[in-house]
Amino acid sequence: MNRCLLRPRHLMAALLALSAGLAWLLPPPAAAQDTMQRPIPIAAKRGLLVVTQPPEVLLDGRPDRLSPGTRIRGRNNLLVLSASLVGQEVLVRYVRSPEGQIHDVWILTEAEAQAKP
Numbered sequence: 001m002n003r004c005l006l007r008p009r010h011l012m013a014a015l016l017a018l019s020a021g022l023a024w025l026l027p028p029p030a031a032a033q034d035t036m037q038r039p040i041p042i043a044a045k046r047g048l049l050v051v052t053q054p055p056e057v058l059l060d061g062r063p064d065r066l067s068p069g070t071r072i073r074g075r076n077n078l079l080v081l082s083a084s085l086v087g088q089e090v091l092v093r094y095v096r097s098p099e100g101q102i103h104d105v106w107i108l109t110e111a112e113a114q115a116k117p
Contacts, residue, residue: 038077040106044093049105054082059094059102067101075109 050058055066066082074080090107097103106112 038073038106038112040093040112041095041104044095044104044106046091046093046108048089049085049092049094049102050087050089051082051085053086057082057102065101067097067099067103070101070103070105072105072107074107080107 047060052058055068055070057064057066070082072080072082072085091113092108093106094102095104
């Protein structure tokens with residue numbers, strides 16, 4: 001009497017199907033990231049951002065502030081914590097909240113930085 005419900009070949013097929021189904025979770029290859037079009041709003045302004053001590057920042061050399069729910073997207077479009085950018089100058093496009101604070105930020109890739117605003 002065989003109590004094993006999955007035979008080795010069925011188990012292998014199930015693992016292959018699972019790995020193929022999860023492959024979409026992996027980030028795209030580096031070449032694909034360069035050509036990725038990100039949904040940056042047309043109204044987003046361009047600036048040089050330096051995080052001094054979150055939520056305090058310098059935007060184009062002037063003191064400014066991040067809103068409580070700020071979303072900073074890195075070059076790969078993944079979220080970045082403001083504390084990881086302390087002291088770095090990054091070229092960004094940003095949108096302000098209704099209160100006037102910086103709310104959405106996109107760190108520009110090389111291609112986006114060279115493109116005309």
